[in-house]
Amino acid sequence: MPHKHIKPASGKSGKSGTNGSGAGEPGRTVAEEGGSRKPRKASGPDATPGIVTVAPGRAFDLAAVDADADGGLDKAAAKQALIVERARIVSLQERLYAEGARSLLVVFQAIDTGGKDGTIRAVFEGVNPQGCRVWPFKVPSAEEAAHDFLWRYHAKTPGRGMIGVFNRSHYEDVLVVRVKNFVSEPVWRARYGQINDFERMLAAEGTTILKFFLHISKDEQKQRLEARIATPEKHWKFDPADLVEREAWDAYQAAFADALTQCSTREAPWQVVPANRKWFRNLMVARTIADTLEAMDPRFPEAQPGVARMSVPE
Numbered sequence: 508m509p510h511k512h513i514k515p516a517s518g519k520s521g522k523s524g525t526n527g528s529g530a531g532e533p534g535r536t537v538a539e540e541g542g543s544r545k546p547r548k549a550s551g552p553d554a555t556p557g558i559v560t561v562a563p564g565r566a567f568d569l570a571a572v573d574a575d576a577d578g579g580l581d582k583a584a585a586k587q588a589l590i591v592e593r594a595r596i597v598s599l600q601e602r603l604y605a606e607g608a609r610s611l612l613v614v615f616q617a618i619d620t621g622g623k624d625g626t627i628r629a630v631f632e633g634v635n636p637q638g639c640r641v642w643p644f645k646v647p648s649a650e651e652a653a654h655d656f657l658w659r660y661h662a663k664t665p666g667r668g669m670i671g672v673f674n675r676s677h678y679e680d681v682l683v684v685r686v687k688n689f690v691s692e693p694v695w696r697a698r699y700g701q702i703n704d705f706e707r708m709l710a711a712e713g714t715t716i717l718k719f720f721l722h723i724s725k726d727e728q729k730q731r732l733e734a735r736i737a738t739p740e741k742h743w744k745f746d747p748a749d750l751v752e753r754e755a756w757d758a759y760q761a762a763f764a765d766a767l768t769q770c771s772t773r774e775a776p777w778q779v780v781p782a783n784r785k786w787f788r789n790l791m792v793a794r795t796i797a798d799t800l801e802a803m804d805p806r807f808p809e810a811q812p813g814v815a816r817m818s819v820p821e
Contacts, residue, residue, distance in 0.1 A: 558791045559779040561771035569764040569779070574724040576781035578791075585790045589629070592793035597633045599800035600670055604638035606805040607668035609713040613796060614673045616682070616766075617721035618759055619749050620731040622782050623674050626721060629789040630796065631672065640665065643674040656680040656698065657705055664709060677702055681766050686758045699769035706775040716775035717799055719792055720767060721782040725756055 557578040561567050603611065615623040627641060642663045651659040657677055665671030681702070685695045706716055723731075732753070735745040752759075771777040778795060782788040 557781070558795065561767045561777040561779060563771050563773055563776060565768070567764055567768045567771070567777075567779075569722065569760060569767065572722055572779050572781060574722045574727065574781050575783045577784050577787045580787060580790070582784075582786050585786050589786070589790045589793055592790065592797045593630065593633055595797035596631070596793065596800065597635070599797065599803075599805060600634050600638055602805040602807055603670065603800065603803070604635070604668045605807050607808075609715065609803060609805070610665035610667055611670045611796075611800065611803070612665055612673065612709065612714050612716045613670065614676045614678070614716065614718040615721065616676060616678050616719070616763070617782065618723065618728065618756075618763070619752055620728050620735075621721040621723050622785060622788060623721060625785060626719075626782075626789060626792055627672060627674060629785075630793045634670070638668060639670040639672065641672040641674060644676060644679065657701065661705070664714065667713065677705070678766055678770070681770075682759065682762045685762050686755050699766070702770050703772055703775075706770075706772065710774040715799060715803055717796060718771075718775055718777045719795075720763065720777055720779045721788060722779050723782045727783045728753065728756075 557576060559572055603609065615626065617623050631639060631641075640663070644660070647659060660673070660677040663671065663673070681695050681698050684690050685692075710716060732745070732749060735741040767777045767779065780788050780791050
């Protein structure tokens with residue numbers, strides 16, 4: 508299904524893009540209008556606002572990505588475009604499930620209030636749950652902690668024909684454990700290479716990997732935390748520990764930047780999504796997933812001979 512054109516907001520460039528694993532080379536982008544591909548820098552003040560693919564082997568400056576970027580898009584038109592992208596995902600997921608030969612793993616990471624839950628709800632609405640599993644990774648259980656750090660994640664990777672969604676992931680073991688000093692520096696530093704090897708193995712076995720970092724600003728996090736406090740229906744989502752975590756903002760930003768730099772590979776590049784504007788975030792993620800599934804080109808299996816000529820008896 509071709510992309511629906513999106514109207515740029517007044518006075519803005521109207522250009523942004525996505526690039527999914529298997530749907531283009533790292534460091535390249537898809538212009539939002541017309542879908543043409545053009546190379547651009549992965550980050551920096553002169554980078555086109557929008558989703559950013561972290562180029563493998565290059566230091567990544569997370570602070571250079573504008574979390575408030577909207578790609579020059581019109582909000583109302585972008586919301587309509589999201590409906591089109593969701594329909595593409597639903598259709599392609601059916602083919603992936605029927606084919607039963609490959610899988611897609613979608614990883615979401617973000618700081619607290621970054622929007623992982625909301626993105627997953629918005630993007631995967633309508634997807635057949637028979638072919639899609641969402642796994643939220645919390646504090647490891649005693650059994651999980653007794654194994655190697657990848658054990659619990661490997662057990663939840665998608666089987667053939669499936670889409671697996673990680674709400675937090677194996678990257679927690681180079682993020683929170685680093686910031687909170689749960690393990691020593693030599694231990695967490697070694698994990699970058701172990702994670703890359705893990706993802707290369709998954710890719711070699713037929714799993715396409717998409718990794719999204721939802722990037723919000725510190726001011727935006729403050730507003731979202733305040734909204735949870737001010738809204739009784741959101742009190743269940745508020746944890747006073749989030750305020751303690753907020754004090755470690757700079758440490759988390761450094762940990763995220765290192766993970767993006769060390770673990771963006773040709774097999775599994777990181778996509779950094781400006782996420783202050785939820786409508787823009789949702790569209791960028793949905794389009795990247797749809798483009799990636801389309802590039803995978805799953806096919807319905809061949810029907811049994813003569814099916815089209817068969818008739819159902821009375």
